[in-house]
Amino acid sequence: MQKLRMNSTGLAVIFLVVGTAIVILEVLVAGAQNASLLLTLVFWVALAEGCIALVAAAELSHAQWILPIKRALLSVYPIILFISILFLFLGFKLDIYPWAAKQNAWLNKPFFLIRNFILLLLAFLFAWKFAVESGKESEKKNRYAVLYILFFVFSQSLVAFDWVMTLEYPWFSTLFGGFFFVESFYSGIALAGILCVWLLKQSTEDSDKLEKTLKDTATLMFGFALFWVGLFFAQYLVIWYGNIPEETSFLVTRLSDPVLGKLSPLVLIALFVAPFTLLLPQRSKSRSGLVQAMSMLIIAGIFLERLIFLIPVVSLNPFLVILEFLGLALLFAAVIANRHWLIRQS
Amino acid sequence: MKSEKVVERTEINYKEQLERDVLAAMAKPNRWYWVALGFSATCFLIGLISWGYQIKIGMGTAGLNNPVGWGVYITDFVFWVGIAHSGTLISAVLFLFRAKFRSSFNRTAEAMTVIAVMTAGLFPLIHLGRVWFFYWLFPYPNQRLLWVNFRSPLIWDVFAVSTYLTVSAVFFYVGMIPDLAIVRRLTTGIRKKIYGILSLGWQGSLSEWMHYNRLYLFLAAFATPLVISVHSVVSWDFAMSVIPGWHTTIFAPYFVAGAIFSGTAMVVTLVIPMRKIFSLEKYITLDHFESLAKLLLLTSLIVTYSYIVELGIAFYSGNVFETAIFKYRMMGDYKILYWIMISCNSLIPLLVFFRKVRRSLPSLLIISLLANVGMWFERFILIVTSLAKDFDPYAWGLYKPSIIEAGITLGSFGMFFTFFLIFTKVLPVLSMTELKEEHE
Numbered sequence: 001m002q003k004l005r006m007n008s009t010g011l012a013v014i015f016l017v018v019g020t021a022i023v024i025l026e027v028l029v030a031g032a033q034n035a036s037l038l039l040t041l042v043f044w045v046a047l048a049e050g051c052i053a054l055v056a057a058a059e060l061s062h063a064q065w066i067l068p069i070k071r072a073l074l075s076v077y078p079i080i081l082f083i084s085i086l087f088l089f090l091g092f093k094l095d096i097y098p099w100a101a102k103q104n105a106w107l108n109k110p111f112f113l114i115r116n117f118i119l120l121l122l123a124f125l126f127a128w129k130f131a132v133e134s135g136k137e138s139e140k141k142n143r144y145a146v147l148y149i150l151f152f153v154f155s156q157s158l159v160a161f162d163w164v165m166t167l168e169y170p171w172f173s174t175l176f177g178g179f180f181f182v183e184s185f186y187s188g189i190a191l192a193g194i195l196c197v198w199l200l201k202q203s204t205e206d207s208d209k210l211e212k213t214l215k216d217t218a219t220l221m222f223g224f225a226l227f228w229v230g231l232f233f234a235q236y237l238v239i240w241y242g243n244i245p246e247e248t249s250f251l252v253t254r255l256s257d258p259v260l261g262k263l264s265p266l267v268l269i270a271l272f273v274a275p276f277t278l279l280l281p282q283r284s285k286s287r288s289g290l291v292q293a294m295s296m297l298i299i300a301g302i303f304l305e306r307l308i309f310l311i312p313v314v315s316l317n318p319f320l321v322i323l324e325f326l327g328l329a330l331l332f333a334a335v336i337a338n339r340h341w342l343i344r345q346s
Numbered sequence: 347m348k349s350e351k352v353v354e355r356t357e358i359n360y361k362e363q364l365e366r367d368v369l370a371a372m373a374k375p376n377r378w379y380w381v382a383l384g385f386s387a388t389c390f391l392i393g394l395i396s397w398g399y400q401i402k403i404g405m406g407t408a409g410l411n412n413p414v415g416w417g418v419y420i421t422d423f424v425f426w427v428g429i430a431h432s433g434t435l436i437s438a439v440l441f442l443f444r445a446k447f448r449s450s451f452n453r454t455a456e457a458m459t460v461i462a463v464m465t466a467g468l469f470p471l472i473h474l475g476r477v478w479f480f481y482w483l484f485p486y487p488n489q490r491l492l493w494v495n496f497r498s499p500l501i502w503d504v505f506a507v508s509t510y511l512t513v514s515a516v517f518f519y520v521g522m523i524p525d526l527a528i529v530r531r532l533t534t535g536i537r538k539k540i541y542g543i544l545s546l547g548w549q550g551s552l553s554e555w556m557h558y559n560r561l562y563l564f565l566a567a568f569a570t571p572l573v574i575s576v577h578s579v580v581s582w583d584f585a586m587s588v589i590p591g592w593h594t595t596i597f598a599p600y601f602v603a604g605a606i607f608s609g610t611a612m613v614v615t616l617v618i619p620m621r622k623i624f625s626l627e628k629y630i631t632l633d634h635f636e637s638l639a640k641l642l643l644l645t646s647l648i649v650t651y652s653y654i655v656e657l658g659i660a661f662y663s664g665n666v667f668e669t670a671i672f673k674y675r676m677m678g679d680y681k682i683l684y685w686i687m688i689s690c691n692s693l694i695p696l697l698v699f700f701r702k703v704r705r706s707l708p709s710l711l712i713i714s715l716l717a718n719v720g721m722w723f724e725r726f727i728l729i730v731t732s733l734a735k736d737f738d739p740y741a742w743g744l745y746k747p748s749i750i751e752a753g754i755t756l757g758s759f760g761m762f763f764t765f766f767l768i769f770t771k772v773l774p775v776l777s778m779t780e781l782k783e784e785h786e
Contacts, residue, residue, distance in 0.1 A: 060640075061445065106662060153651065161659075172663045174596035174655050223442075223570075230574055234598035241586045242593050 004337035014334050015082055018327040025320055027092055035096050035314035040324040041087055042163055042306050045120070046156070046180070047299070047332075048079040050188030052127045053152045056145035057185075059134060065216040068209045072195045073188070074131040075339035077124065079331055084120035088113065096314050099169050107166060116158055123151040135343040156181035164306075167313045171250050175235045182231055186224045186271070187302050192217045193295030195336070197288045211286065218285035221275055221294060229272040253312045260308055267308065270301025361782050364629065368525075368774045369532050371624035375771060378623070386763035393757005396750045397472055405475045407750045414733045414745035419473040420583075421725040422755055425608070426466030426762075427507065427580050428601075428721060432609025433459025434514055434573045437521070438566040447637040449780040450630040453525075454620065455613050456518040457773070461765040462612075463511045465758050470503070472754060499582040506579035510572050517565045523548050524558070524779040577605045584728070590667040591675070591732040594659075600652035604721060607645035607691070611717035614638055618711045620770065629776055632705050639704035642717065646695035653692060667737060675731050679744055683723045690720025 006014075026037045051073045058066035066073075091113050094100050099107040130144035157177030165176050196214040200207060239247045254260045275294045284290050303325075310316065335342060375383075400407045410417050433455040440448035471477050483504050485494050494501045526545035530538055548554060581601035584592040614635070621630045660668040675684045694716055697703045704710065735742045747755075769775075 061443070157651075157655070161662075170663055170665075172659050174594045174652075174659045175599065176595075177655055178596060178599055178651075226571060227574075230571075230578070231599060234578060235595045237582070238585045238593065238595045238597070241582075242588055244588060244593075 002337070004334045006334075006338060008341070011078075011334060011338055015078070015331060018331055019082060019086065022086065022324055022327060023089055025323065026089060030317055030320055032093050032095055033315055034317050034320070035093060035310060036317045036320035036324060037086070037090055037093065038096070038163065038314065039306060039310050039316060039321055040328060041083055041090065042159060042310070043303050043325075044079065044328045045083045045159060046184035046302065046306075047187045047191060048076050048083060049123060049127070049152050049156060050184035050186070051076045051191055052080075052130065052188075053149060053181075053185050054188035054192060055134065056130060056148050056152075059141060059145050060149075065213050066192075068206050068213045069192055069195045069199060069217075071135065071339045071343045071345070072199065072336050073192060074134060075335045075342040076332060077127040077131045078335055078342070079328075080120065080124040080127050082331065084117060084124055087117060087120055097166055097169070099166055107169065112162060116155075116162055119151065119155040119158055123148065123155040126151055131343055136346045138346075152184075153181050156184050164309055167310070168250060171246065173235055173239065173247075173250070175231065179231050179235060182224075182228065183302055183305075186221075186228055187299055189217060189221050189224055190295040190298035190302075193221055193291045194299075197292040197295075200288055214288060214291055215285045218279055218291045218294070221291070221298070222279040222285070225272050225275040225279070225298075229268075229276075232268070232272070254308055257312065260311060263304065264308055267301050267305045270297045270304065360785055364776075364778055364781055365528060365532060367624070367626065367629070368776050368778055369529065371626070371775050372529070372771055372773075379767065379771070383764065383767045386760050386767060389756050389760025390764050391757075391760070393754050393760055396753030396757060400472070400750050400754070401477065407748060409746050409748040409751055411743055411745060413736065413741050413743050414730055416473075416729050416733060417745050418726070418747045418751040418755055419469050420729055421722065422758055423466050423469035423473070424580055424601075424725045424729075425722050426462050426469070426758065427577060428605035428608045428725075429612045429718075429762075430459045430462035430466060430510070430514070430609065431573060431577060431602070431605035432613055433457070433462070434510075434517065434569045435606050435609065436613065437517065438569040439573065441562075441566045442570060445637070446784055447634045449777055449784050450634045451613055451617060451638065452521070452780070453773075453775055453777045454617055455609075456514065456521065457766065457769045458609075458612060458616060459514045460511070460518050461762055461769070462609075463507065463514060464765070465762050467507055467511065468758070468761075470500075499579065499586045502579045503583060506576045510576040513565070513569050513572055517569050520558075520561060520565060521777065522773065524550065525774045525777060528778055529774060573606075574602055577602045584732075589732045589736050590665075591671040591728065594656060596652055596655055600649065600656075603645050603648035603652070604691075604724065607642065607649055608718055608721035610638060610642045610645060611714035611721070614642065614710055614714035615718065616766065618707050618714075620775065624770070624775065626776065629781055632707075635707065635710060636704050639698050639710055639713075642714070643695055643698040643704075646691060646698075646717070650692040653688070671732055671735065674735050675727055678731065678735070680727055680731055680734075684727050687720050687723040687727055690716040691724060694720075 022037070022040070026034070030036060055066060055070055055073050058070075091109070094109050094112065097107075100109065103109065105111075126144055126148040130141060130148045133141040133144055157180065160176040160180035164180075165172060193214070196210060196217055200210045200214065203210075236251070239251060242248075254264055274297055278290060279285055279294060307316075408417065408419070436448050436455040437452040441452075471480050474480055482488060483494060483501065485496070485501070487493050523545055526541050527548035527550065530541035530545050533541060578598035578601065581597040585594060585597040587593055617630060618635075621627060657672050660672045663669075675681070694713055697709070697713065703713075730745050734744055
């Protein structure tokens with residue numbers, strides 16, 4: 001991580017290189033029918049926006065426990081801009097959507113691109129303003145926190161309803177949007193867990209405070225495991241019980257597939273069973289190794305879940321998925337390593 | 347040395363003052379209290395008479411018909427279960443989140459929860475018609491070896507609501523034990539004996555506090571998922587069907603948010619006059635109300651989000667029945683109630699964004715009263731419109747509540763306020779031990 005510390009030009013170059021590589025691979029190599037870019041966007045936008053949303057919610061409720069990891073979490077805000085720009089290149093691939101053949105007032109290519117781009121951009125702008133003001137501890141920070149959370153919710157809801165749900169138009173689930181923004185928040189908590197452990201290894205100064213933050217993050221993670229499964233169950237039960245073919249198609253497609261049917265329960269294990277049971281004992285919430293493992297498992301679970309959402313309906317290139325994953329992971333590591341100048345403290 | 351003594355003296359003064367003020371609230375009631383109690387009890391009596399009349403004459407006295415078989419009674423049921431929510435939210439969830447403002451409200455909110463669940467629990471019985479057969483709902487085989495239908499969400503409700511009532515009551519009581527011991531110390535005669543029994547011989551030793559704190563934390567953690575589960579189950583009474591406007595996945599979290607919204611509004615409605623009447627301004631401050639107002643705003647925004655999503659997805663789906671029901675709600679026979687609902691639940695609470703509004707008690711009182719009106723109408727709209735016009739135009743029909751249903755609804759409010767007024771006189775209205783702890 002220390003090697004990634006650089007000035008603004010260096011960081012901009014890294015962003016440019018990764019961005020250009022992804023665009024070249026996606027537009028020139030992969031072709032219009034390949035949706036690897038969509039998977040990358042759907043996963044990383046959740047993680048990036050979730051980190052800022054976690055800090056915004058903590059600031060609004062006057063939470064003190066977030067302070068030791070606040071800067072690291074806030075420093076991911078440039079990624080939202082990166083994703084907003086990358087999203088525009090999805091314009092080349094909109095034929096993956098079934099509605100592209102028969103467009104209507106809501107589902108048409110230009111409007112789809114414009115509304116989502118504007119929302120992502122606004123989410124970025126408020127994330128940026130919030131991150132700067134929060135670093136300075138100015139009075140304006142709460143105002144930006146509220147605005148950010150509003151746009152976070154709208155943006156994540158559209159990620160769910162527009163980017164993913166319309167792949168199977170006219171299938172719908174009203175909870176899909178809520179499920180996505182809660183999951184995004186959950187992934188932010190998971191990243192906070194990883195950051196706590198990483199910072200604990202780095203410094204000895206704030207280790208007392210960081211240990212407390214680690215415990216609180218783990219407690220929140222535990223709570224969200226339960227909350228997540230509550231939402232999952234609320235969605236699953238209504239569809240299963242209603243047993244209407246046009247609703248159950250989404251589940252049947254995935255659960256009746258020989259591979260996906262076996263992979264799907266893993267999502268439930270990663271996002272609920274494992275964090276819930278292993279973080280249940282009080283002491284386990286202070287064990288850094290365990291918290292780190294659970295955080296990684298949760299992030300992996302969310303990735304797997306989104307993979308399962310996309311696989312049956314679009315074609316993905318595993319090589320591109322891995323490369324893009326590594327590229328975005330590098331960008332995350334780079335911004336966090338440069339948090340000192342990205343988020344200036346007063 | 348001298349300053350230390352002064353600090354110590356102030357501490358003692360605060361604690362003594364707090365105990366005196368809370369005990370004063372429990373003292374002999376004044377005339378206004380009797381007037382309020384008399385009024386509430388009269389309403390309660392009207393409700394009982396209406397129910398008695400319905401039992402004697404039959405369910406025909408209610409305005410229920412075919413197709414609208416669920417009307418005001420189910421609306422009342424959902425409304426009161428909703429009110430019951432914020433008690434546990436303020437107590438348990440905010441306790442787990444270490445939000446300190448809870449200690450000024452938690453006792454009132456918990457009492458409200460227990461009373462509201464009791465009120466809510468009556469409505470399925472009232473709706474049942476032949477209420478003397480209510481025990482058939484218990485999950486054991488009757489004389490003909492018939493079991494209840496476990497796959498019916500209505501039976502899940504029986505489990506959910508009774509579990510919630512049990513846990514809320516235990517949580518309410520356990521949280522009160524140290525305070526009951528204080529009341530025991532400060533009273534005499536028969537009252538001392540009663541509070542002595544109720545406080546279970548609490549001495550306040552270190553070991554007792556250790557066990558108490560563990561139990562309280564455990565109960566808070568146990569009650570939190572219940573807050574979510576009970577209203578989710580209530581929402582599934584509707585969502586498990588395939589009726590347009592009911593069968594939708596967002597119902598569970600949307601109902602929970604709506605319940606917390608209405609419950610928080612009710613806490614504000616109750617605490618503002620209570621604070622004034624019992625002169626508790628020192629302990630329930632404007633800052634506390636501001637925090638509660640923010641909670642109100644948050645839940646109002648979640649409810650508004652759900653309205654938008656439901657409506658948006660209905661049109662997105664292109665499903666004619668879904669689209670028709672939402673158009674009907676907005677522009678049909680019950681449109682006035684729908685727009686009252688939108689104004690009270692989504693638009694007026696936005697005023698809380700202004701600092702001046704959320705720090706003004708009269709405005710907060712008005713907003714909270716309107717929120718409760720809006721939430722009652724929300725349930726009414728949701729239940730009645732979907733049943734009135736479902737799939738087959740041949741089977742459509744309108745519903746108008748009868749005077750008996752209005753009487754029973756009035757009675758439920760009467761019951762709620764009667765019990766609440768009794769609570770303020772027999773139990774400590776503030777959590778003294780927690781306020782002392784917070785002061786330290």
